[in-house]
Amino acid sequence: GESVGLHLPTLSVQEGDNSIINCAYSNSASDYFIWYKQESGKGPQFIIDIRSNMDKRQGQRVTVLLNKTVKHLSLQIAATQPGDSAVYFCAENFDSGGSYIPTFGRGTSLIVHP
Amino acid sequence: DTEVTQTPKHLVMGMTNKKSLKCEQHMGHRAMYWYKQKAKKPPELMFVYSYEKLSINESVPSRFSPECPNSSLLNLHLHALQPEDSALYLCASSPAGTGNEKLFFGSGTQLSVL
Numbered sequence: 001g002e003s004v005g006l007h008l009p010t011l012s013v014q015e016g017d018n019s020i021i022n023c024a025y026s027n028s029a030s031d032y033f034i035w036y037k038q039e040s041g042k043g044p045q046f047i048i049d050i051r052s053n054m055d056k057r058q059g060q061r062v063t064v065l066l067n068k069t070v071k072h073l074s075l076q077i078a079a080t081q082p083g084d085s086a087v088y089f090c091a092e093n094f095d096s097g098g099s100y101i102p103t104f105g106r107g108t109s110l111i112v113h114p
Numbered sequence: 115d116t117e118v119t120q121t122p123k124h125l126v127m128g129m130t131n132k133k134s135l136k137c138e139q140h141m142g143h144r145a146m147y148w149y150k151q152k153a154k155k156p157p158e159l160m161f162v163y164s165y166e167k168l169s170i171n172e173s174v175p176s177r178f179s180p181e182c183p184n185s186s187l188l189n190l191h192l193h194a195l196q197p198e199d200s201a202l203y204l205c206a207s208s209p210a211g212t213g214n215e216k217l218f219f220g221s222g223t224q225l226s227v228l
Binding site: 008031032034036041042043044045046049089091093095096099100101102103104105106107 | 118147154155156157158159162164169170204206212213214215216217218219220221222
């Protein structure tokens, strides 16, 4: 299940389950959204992106859904594997006077149990 | 070469020291970024260089001084830091320099200020 509190939200799943990680973004003017995966001791790595003129995009085992009405983004991971264990961040890009500001959301720790 | 390389990987410094963090990419990317990340928190944007010019400074204290000697290199000069500046410092790059694109991250420099 998922727990949200003062610390990093955590999602625990069994290997083979589907995982859904949610993100609320802050700026209604944001027009580009990215999901990153960060493993321990590494920098964030790109997983999948979506622009604001779309509401769904699929990759290999991953799907991103965008709901602009409620400013919500989700990442679905199919058939979750132990190697998917990491912290997942959504990021939004918005135009601030001609410069784009890439801003990260709070993050969710995904733990996959074999 | 599809990597962003950061050196050193770890750094311990006193509050009166001067040190520099280095970042290098050879992907021909035109924008480079510095982020600061505390444990269990999302990366926070500090600086953006686009086409070797500083385009964004997120109100970072002057004890952090960025430098972009050429399109492949990014430095962060540190002077008179405080213990609360201890964090993981991440460098990133992006291809077109517009900012509205995915970022490629290095593995970071873990900085401890004593």
